[in-house]
Amino acid sequence: VTPPQNKQERFLSRMALNDNKAGMEGLDRDKINKIIMESSKGSKFYENELKREQQVNRRIEKMMLQKAQITEQQLKKAQVQVEKTASVLEMSRDLSRVIVHVDMDAFYAAVEMRDCPELKDKPMAVGSMSMLSTSNYHARKYGVRAAMPGFIAKKLCPNLVIVSTNFDKYRAVSDEIREIFADYDPHFQPMSLDEAYLDFTDHLEQRQSWPESSRLSSFENLPQESALEETDLSPVLFEDSPNSSLGLLGSEGAAGDAFEVFGTSVEEAVREMRFRIEQKTRLTASAGIAPNTMLAKVCSDKNKPNGQYRLPSTREAVMDFIENLPVRKVCGIGKVSEKMLNALSISTCSHLGQQMALLSLLFSETSWHHFMEVSLGLGSTFIPRHEERKSMSTERTFRELSKAEEQFSLCRELCEDLAEDMKKEDLKAKTVTLKLKNVNFEVKTRALTLPYAVATVDEIFAVAKDLLKTEIENESPQPLRLRLMGVRVSAFVSLDDKKPLQKSIIGFLQPGKTESSGSSKDMHQNLEKENHSLQAVKSSTKANDNKNAASDVSENELVSPVEAHASTSGCGGTSSETLTCPVCFRRVETTDLNIFNSHIDHCLNDPTRKPNQSTASDSESDLDLENDHQESEVVHRRRGECEAEGEMSKNSEELSRDSPHEGQQSLKNSSVQKGPLIKGDSKDVTSQQPQSCNSKGPVLICPVCQLTQETDDLTVFNHHVDLCLNQQVLHELGGQTSSSRNPPAVKNINIRGKCVYYMKLFSTFSLNTNPILCTFSLCCMTALETRCEHNVGILSPFK
DNA sequence: ATACATACC
DNA sequence: TACTGGTATGTAT
Numbered sequence: 033v034t035p036p037q038n039k040q041e042r043f044l045s046r047m048a049l050n051d052n053k054a055g056m057e058g059l060d061r062d063k064i065n066k067i068i069m070e071s072s073k074g075s076k077f078y079e080n081e082l083k084r085e086q087q088v089n090r091r092i093e094k095m096m097l098q099k100a101q102i103t104e105q106q107l108k109k110a111q112v113q114v115e116k117t118a119s120v121l122e123m124s125r126d127l128s129r130v131i132v133h134v135d136m137d138a139f140y141a142a143v144e145m146r147d148c149p150e151l152k153d154k155p156m157a158v159g160s161m162s163m164l165s166t167s168n169y170h171a172r173k174y175g176v177r178a179a180m181p182g183f184i185a186k187k188l189c190p191n192l193v194i195v196s197t198n199f200d201k202y203r204a205v206s207d208e209i210r211e212i213f214a215d216y217d218p219h220f221q222p223m224s225l226d227e228a229y230l231d232f233t234d235h236l237e238q239r240q241s242w243p244e245s246s247r248l249s250s251f252e253n254l255p256q257e258s259a260l261e262e263t264d265l266s267p268v269l270f271e272d273s274p275n276s277s278l279g280l281l282g283s284e285g286a287a288g289d290a291f292e293v294f295g296t297s298v299e300e301a302v303r304e305m306r307f308r309i310e311q312k313t314r315l316t317a318s319a320g321i322a323p324n325t326m327l328a329k330v331c332s333d334k335n336k337p338n339g340q341y342r343l344p345s346t347r348e349a350v351m352d353f354i355e356n357l358p359v360r361k362v363c364g365i366g367k368v369s370e371k372m373l374n375a376l377s378i379s380t381c382s383h384l385g386q387q388m389a390l391l392s393l394l395f396s397e398t399s400w401h402h403f404m405e406v407s408l409g410l411g412s413t414f415i416p417r418h419e420e421r422k423s424m425s426t427e428r429t430f431r432e433l434s435k436a437e438e439q440f441s442l443c444r445e446l447c448e449d450l451a452e453d454m455k456k457e458d459l460k461a462k463t464v465t466l467k468l469k470n471v472n473f474e475v476k477t478r479a480l481t482l483p484y485a486v487a488t489v490d491e492i493f494a495v496a497k498d499l500l501k502t503e504i505e506n507e508s509p510q511p512l513r514l515r516l517m518g519v520r521v522s523a524f525v526s527l528d529d530k531k532p533l534q535k536s537i538i539g540f541l542q543p544g545k546t547e548s549s550g551s552s553k554d555m556h557q558n559l560e561k562e563n564h565s566l567q568a569v570k571s572s573t574k575a576n577d578n579k580n581a582a583s584d585v586s587e588n589e590l591v592s593p594v595e596a597h598a599s600t601s602g603c604g605g606t607s608s609e610t611l612t613c614p615v616c617f618r619r620v621e622t623t624d625l626n627i628f629n630s631h632i633d634h635c636l637n638d639p640t641r642k643p644n645q646s647t648a649s650d651s652e653s654d655l656d657l658e659n660d661h662q663e664s665e666v667v668h669r670r671r672g673e674c675e676a677e678g679e680m681s682k683n684s685e686e687l688s689r690d691s692p693h694e695g696q697q698s699l700k701n702s703s704v705q706k707g708p709l710i711k712g713d714s715k716d717v718t719s720q721q722p723q724s725c726n727s728k729g730p731v732l733i734c735p736v737c738q739l740t741q742e743t744d745d746l747t748v749f750n751h752h753v754d755l756c757l758n759q760q761v762l763h764e765l766g767g768q769t770s771s772s773r774n775p776p777a778v779k780n781i782n783i784r785g786k787c788v789y790y791m792k793l794f795s796t797f798s799l800n801t802n803p804i805l806c807t808f809s810l811c812c813m814t815a816l817e818t819r820c821e822h823n824v825g826i827l828s829p830f831k
Numbered sequence: 832a833t834a835c836a837t838a839c840c
Numbered sequence: 841t842a843c844t845g846g847t848a849t850g851t852a853t
Contacts, residue, residue, distance in 0.1 A: 077843050084836090139840095163844045165840090178840080181843040224840045366838045398850070419848095427845060463832090473843085479833055518845085 046081045054336035055172040064175035071184045080473035092375045111389040127345040129413040130232040133320045133328035137337035139226035141168040142315045144195045156193040205313050212308050221415045229325050231415045239296050247294045248304045299342050326411025329363050350409035354381040362406050381407050426450050427518025432471050434511040436504050443500050446519040447493040460485035461521035464495040469516035485525040
């Protein structure tokens with residue numbers, strides 16, 4: 033965090049040594065940087081880095097200009113908003129979870145050292161002369177680190193031994209440590225081969241009541257019988273491994289006491305886990321213990337290698353910890369963000385907090401929200417199950433390749449590899465992206481999204497080839513002088529049989545009826561029929577020289593109902609079952625989602641389509657919905673929140689994509705402000721009693737608690753609603769708190785879980801006619817869709 | 832939707 | 841001689 037020393041460094045922060053990592057404290061930076069510069073200067077790589085550096089500098093200059101134009105008044109106003117947001121965020125602080133981040137020490141290097149004792153005392157790194165993956169701690173003393181090319185590392189440390197990578201070996205070790213992780217948190221999230229987040233909360237609760245014999249002794253393996261006595265929740269004891277290095281944990285463990293057993297505290301549990309890792313793999317891990325992932329990550333680095341650090345779960349401890357924490361240590365703040373922040377004299381997290389008003393004016397909403405969370409020491413308190421992959425790619429670097437013919441055949445090879453990988457996961461993708469890097473290190477990407485999905489080599493290559501051809505033609509008569517080519521696929525369509533869970537939403541729309549997988553299947557079939565006709569239309573109207581891609585279209589892919597609808601508007605469902613519209617509450621005699629969706633569309637845009645019109649009271653006119661802006665505004669509002677929470681953003685995006693965005697009227701016209709939208713325990717929409725609203729101040733009424741909120745800041749208001757919903761859910765579940773004895777019921781109160789509870793809540797209340805509530809409900813459904821991993825897309829018509 | 836940039840391991 | 845490869849996401853258009 034030392035500011036750049038001299039001119040050269042100021043302009044070459046991209047090249048200079050990054051001593052952010054553990055084991056690199058107190059190095060002679062100047063000397064090391066001098067060597068790095070000497071090795072790099074004049075190279076194409078260096079020139080390109082210089083260029084990019086200047087781009088960043090321009091970006092910073094722009095930002096400073098913007099800063100200079102900010103008035104005191106603007107800043108004051110921003111300060112008020114920022115403080116409001118902060119206080120809301122503060123209320124959402126959850127210190128009840130115990131999150132652990134585990135990280136193997138110099139993983140690849142450690143594996144190689146373990147398997148080759150020769151290397152033990154030598155500076156070594158894993159990788160090649162071109163690029164290193166990691167280095168051991170000995171080598172780090174010379175400034176040799178991951179992501180450094182081997183030839184430069186050799187200059188820094190002529191005795192450096194470079195070992196090439198053995199990924200199969202690392203994967204095998206990774207499997208071993210993951211088995212151990214699973215004993216402490218079956219839902220742990222691996223971040224890479226050597227790293228994972230774990231939620232220890234449940235383990236710790238159970239651990240309290242375990243007899244000593246179920247915990248692990250550091251020096252004595254217990255007889256197998258005692259392990260077998262335990263339920264499957266007990267940690268599995270490791271097998272005897274007499275050669276394992278005893279006493280390595282002595283400094284923190286039970287040196288000298290051969291019978292000591294790991295205790296019940298978090299720290300003891302984590303020590304036990306690390307000890308088991310060491311026993312099993314003869315490799316050491318470090319860990320961080322904290323109330324959220326962001327902090328746990330930083331903590332795991334604190335006592336690296338072979339150490340752990342616990343940050344107590346109190347606000348005070350968290351704030352103290354944050355105080356002098358360099359922003360660069362925080363996950364998500366990299367070289368560029370650091371440099372931009374440094375330009376604003378921000379280097380630590382407390383600076384971040386002090387400058388939030390300014391930051392909110394200079395950075396995007398997502399960015400400053402992240403900064404704000406960081407400055408408050410907030411982070412995710414729950415470990416999401418592993419997300420569906422969003423893209424898959426393969427790329428290769430080589431020495432200059434300029435002949436078009438060779439470029440095409442390389443491109444085909446890449447497609448072959450990619451198709452093979454896709455097959456393993458049964459993926460089909462609609463977007464193909466070609467990546468090119470020329471000998472000057474300039475990177476280009478060219479993408480094409482198809483109306484159909486591709487999976488085979490020929491299909492992918494047909495697209496990639498065209499993209500490549502275009503680039504070659506654009507450059508001709510000069511050849512493309514490439515040093516890298518890559519192909520990526522994304523926008524996967526879900527395969528039919530992989531997504532059986534859609535039924536829950538149908539069930540939701542068929543009150544009183546249990547959802548049947550049959551109806552879900554029908555929908556798929558309907559969609560597929562239309563899909564075929566759509567393909568027919570598209571492929572017949574498109575003059576496409578790309579035979580494979582155009583003709584060999586799969587039967588399985590799904591096209592969104594709205595697209596299908598557009599091409600086959602007359603197509604109807606055949607079933608006589610009904611769905612209940614969440615807007616007007618009328619039954620719609622169809623199971624055809626296209627028809628049903630059109631109906632909902634209509635309802636949302638049509639103010640007369642509210643039930644119980646007659647019960648609308650004097651202020652009904654205030655609830656005017658007579659234009660699309662109203663709805664789009666509400667949707668837009670939700671969208672902002674969804675994105676801020678990192679959840680549902682994709683689907684929310686769909687919701688609002690084609691909404692008129694110019695309709696950004698004041699929320700004062702929105703129904704939120706006018707009156708209670710929900711009667712807390714009532715299913716009867718007639719009990720709605722919209723208040724007349726003459727108040728002039730910024731007042732919104734929470735649809736959950738119905739209390740007046742004195743704010744017009746939507747972020748603030750949304751957070752309030754979120755909190756309210758959570759409290760309602762807790763109440764519904766029997767007044768349990770987060771420290772409840774019944775964690776399964778409430779432990780998932782969090783971004784993802786919350787959505788599910790929203791759902792419950794609204795089922796209880798029944799759906800309301802109010803647009804904002806409908807939007808809530810739709811978000812719920814969206815979230816459920818996401819969670820259920822299916823793709824029928826009941827919301828797609830809102831595109 | 833596309834391109835490019837940033838970030839992480 | 842020589843500066844990666846894979847994935848996700850943010851930013852800008």
